[in-house]
Amino acid sequence: MTNLAIFVSGNGTNCENIIRYFKHHADIRVRLVLSNRADSYALVRAQNLGIETRILPKTEFNNPDQLMPILQEFDINFIVLAGFLLFIPDFLIDAFDRRMINIHPALLPKFGGKGMWGHHVHEAVKAAGETETGMTVHWVSREIDGGEIIAQFKTALTPDDTPDDIADKEHVLEMEHFPRVIEEVIRHTKE
Numbered sequence: 001m002t003n004l005a006i007f008v009s010g011n012g013t014n015c016e017n018i019i020r021y022f023k024h025h026a027d028i029r030v031r032l033v034l035s036n037r038a039d040s041y042a043l044v045r046a047q048n049l050g051i052e053t054r055i056l057p058k059t060e061f062n063n064p065d066q067l068m069p070i071l072q073e074f075d076i077n078f079i080v081l082a083g084f085l086l087f088i089p090d091f092l093i094d095a096f097d098r099r100m101i102n103i104h105p106a107l108l109p110k111f112g113g114k115g116m117w118g119h120h121v122h123e124a125v126k127a128a129g130e131t132e133t134g135m136t137v138h139w140v141s142r143e144i145d146g147g148e149i150i151a152q153f154k155t156a157l158t159p160d161d162t163p164d165d166i167a168d169k170e171h172v173l174e175m176e177h178f179p180r181v182i183e184e185v186i187r188h189t190k191e
Contacts, residue, residue: 002186005032005076007084010118012042014082014103014174019049021179028186031074036061036086064091078189080182081140085117088140100140101185103178105170107152108136112145122163122170132156133166135173137181151181 004022008015012033019030033046033053043053052074060066068091071079081088081102093100104112106121116124125133134154141147153173157166 002028002078002190003031003075004028004078004080004182005034005071005074006030006042006046006080006082008033008035008040008042008082009037009085010040010042010083012040012045012083013171014178015042016045016049017175018080018082018179018182019046019051021183023049025183028183032070032076034070036084042083058086061086062089064089067092068095078186079140082178083118087144090142093140093142096140098139098189101137101150101182102140102145102147103174104136104138104145105133105167105174106136107132107134107154108138108145108149112136114144116145119163119167122166125157125166126161126163129159130157133170135170135177137178137185150185151177153177 006015006018015033022028022030030051033042033051035043035055036058038055046053054070079096079100106125111121111124132154134152136152137150139147155169155173
């Protein structure tokens with residue numbers, strides 16, 4: 001059995017989608033949702049679906065003596081970052097090498113790196129006059145948004161699309177593809 005932890009900072013639509021996708025899965029289950037923010041609505045979504053939650057502010061998250069025991073308590077062997085806004089400390093990257101993935105709301109390597117999250121990404125896509133955008137799932141590495149790309153999905157843009165329109169189009173891709181990509185990645189890491 002693969003036990004997932006989902007790390008979140010915000011609203012949690014991806015988090016809820018992932019929990020629902022794996023609810024009755026034979027080999028993968030979501031055991032924990034962890035947030036750096038007590039006001040993250042993702043925690044409410046997880047609790048409503050019967051998933052354990054924990055809150056670790058930045059200083060505690062960056063302390064291996066605080067974070068690692070929680071992951072051990074839930075026997076976590078795979079981590080999914082779904083709108084998690086803290087930098088990932090080296091000790092966690094080392095402990096979960098090729099067992100931690102992130103979703104990014106653009107087609108990396110464009111529009112990635114420090115400061116490129118959420119609406120900032122969609123505003124940058126609009127400002128650049130892109131004709132398409134999409135989502136990227138990648139391995140977490142020491143370079144922000146620089147890990148090896150696992151999967152990308154694209155959607156067309158029009159000149160009339162606002163940053164909100166771009167966000168909505170990209171979010172549709174996340175809802176459709178992210179849980180399945182997680183499942184495929186886990187299946188391949190077991191082979």
